[in-house]
Amino acid sequence: MATSNIEDFEKGNAAFVEAFDQDTTGALAIPPQRKALVLACMDARLHPEKVLGLEIGDAHVVRNAGGRASADALRSIAISQRLLGTQEVVVIHHTDCGMLTFKDDDIRSKIRDELGDSAGDAADGIAFLPFSDLEASVKADIRIIKEAAIVDGDVPVHGFVYDVTTGRLNPVN
Amino acid sequence: MATSNIEDFEKGNAAFVEAFDQDTTGALAIPPQRKALVLACMDARLHPEKVLGLEIGDAHVVRNAGGRASADALRSIAISQRLLGTQEVVVIHHTDCGMLTFKDDDIRSKIRDELGDSAGDAADGIAFLPFSDLEASVKADIRIIKEAAIVDGDVPVHGFVYDVTTGRLNPVN
Numbered sequence: 001m002a003t004s005n006i007e008d009f010e011k012g013n014a015a016f017v018e019a020f021d022q023d024t025t026g027a028l029a030i031p032p033q034r035k036a037l038v039l040a041c042m043d044a045r046l047h048p049e050k051v052l053g054l055e056i057g058d059a060h061v062v063r064n065a066g067g068r069a070s071a072d073a074l075r076s077i078a079i080s081q082r083l084l085g086t087q088e089v090v091v092i093h094h095t096d097c098g099m100l101t102f103k104d105d106d107i108r109s110k111i112r113d114e115l116g117d118s119a120g121d122a123a124d125g126i127a128f129l130p131f132s133d134l135e136a137s138v139k140a141d142i143r144i145i146k147e148a149a150i151v152d153g154d155v156p157v158h159g160f161v162y163d164v165t166t167g168r169l170n171p172v173n
Numbered sequence: 174m175a176t177s178n179i180e181d182f183e184k185g186n187a188a189f190v191e192a193f194d195q196d197t198t199g200a201l202a203i204p205p206q207r208k209a210l211v212l213a214c215m216d217a218r219l220h221p222e223k224v225l226g227l228e229i230g231d232a233h234v235v236r237n238a239g240g241r242a243s244a245d246a247l248r249s250i251a252i253s254q255r256l257l258g259t260q261e262v263v264v265i266h267h268t269d270c271g272m273l274t275f276k277d278d279d280i281r282s283k284i285r286d287e288l289g290d291s292a293g294d295a296a297d298g299i300a301f302l303p304f305s306d307l308e309a310s311v312k313a314d315i316r317i318i319k320e321a322a323i324v325d326g327d328v329p330v331h332g333f334v335y336d337v338t339t340g341r342l343n344p345v346n
Contacts, residue, residue, distance in 0.1 A: 004261060004329060005207050005209050005261060005263075006261075007224065009225045009263065009342075011226065012224075012225050012226020013226065013340075013341065015223060015226060016223060016226065016340050017230075022338060026337065026338040026339060026340070027298060027338075028218050028337070030218075030271050033215035034178050034181075035178075037215070038178040042210070042233040042235045042249055042253065043233070044201075044202070044229070044231055044232050044233055045201050045203075045206035045229055047222050047227075049220050049223075050184060051186060052189075053181070053182065053184070053185020053186065053188060053306055055219050056217070059217050060216070061217075062217070062236050062237055063235050063236040064245055064249045065235075065252040066247060070232075070245040071204075071245065071299075073245070074321075075237070075243075075299060075301055076215055078296070078301075079280065079301060080215065082280060082283045083274070088177060088178060088179075090179075090182065098203050098256055098257055101256070102256060104191045107256065110256070111251065111255055114325075115322075115323070115326075117325055118322055119322045121322075122322035123251070123323050124260055126248060126251075127246070128251075128252060133267050149292045149294075149295035149296075150284055150292055150295050150296050150299065152233060152287075152288060158177075158179055164199065164201070165200075166190060166199060167186075167193030168190045169182075169183070
């Protein structure tokens with residue numbers, strides 16, 4: 001087992017608290033200032049706020065493996081739109097994504113081999129949502145969001161591929 | 174419909190690209206340097222990387238409405254652990270969370286009223302995962318992660334409540 005990062009995270013948070021402005025940042029209301037929601041991959045090299053120039057309070061950020069429009073992402077988008085007033089969605093996938101490197105059967109076998117048969121049986125029933133074409137995956141997720149019953153059909157949905165080697169967001173049209 | 178943010182986001186990205194170091198940041202490998210995964214709420218006031226002092230490349234970040242251990246979050250955690258070597262999970266919920274302000278029936282009615290009956294019918298089948306007690310929701314999600322078949326049972330799972338008025342992470346034990 002790795003040494004825990006918790007001490008470092010607590011030190012990182014102490015420095016953040018030291019610089020935190022309670023009168024401005026600490027007084028922000030719940031609804032995102034820019035009325036936007038970003039759906040992005042969990043990848044460690046993609047910090048959506050930095051990449052888009054978002055300040056604290058600007059936008060909802062939903063992230064998962066791949067930045068996929070999963071049922072859970074749609075749940076989050078519906079809550080964001082109906083209860084907190086967001087009116088725009090930005091989908092960000094990225095180059096060199098781990099989701100390009102495997103198929104469902106690969107991770108199911110790996111789970112069975114490393115965690116045992118009951119884990120393997122559970123994994124056999126799960127779609128892990130890998131993909132083989134970046135632009136196609138962005139387009140597929142935009143379509144899922146636009147067509148989802150619980151998502152507002154009038155809200156624009158934009159797509160980008162983030163290049164992890166240059167920091168650049170390339171639009172997907 | 175709101176004016177689109179896209180022009181501003183593209184300007185924000187251009188500034189980010191300008192400052193991006195391709196030799197260091199651009200050369201990072203896929204696996205998170207700190208072998209950690211953070212599961213946090215999508216709230217606009219919670220920037221997990223800033224709050225924890227995470228650099229680009231340090232950790233996977235999974236986010237959804239509430240920072241809940243949904244089936245999709247477990248999918249992401251399994252991919253992170255089995256394919257990309259993370260060995261620690263940090264769950265972050267936060268004060269003044271939107272998820273404290275409604276029940277499933279409230280959002281289902283709102284979706285039906287604002288998006289129509291077919292949207293309402295779809296919403297009736299969805300658990301939106303609101304909660305009424307912050308520490309209890311963190312503990313519940315830690316338990317779900319620890320007990321999930323597809324998650325490595327030996328991996329430590331830590332919990333925090335982020336105070337949006339002070340920037341402080343308060344541990345949940």
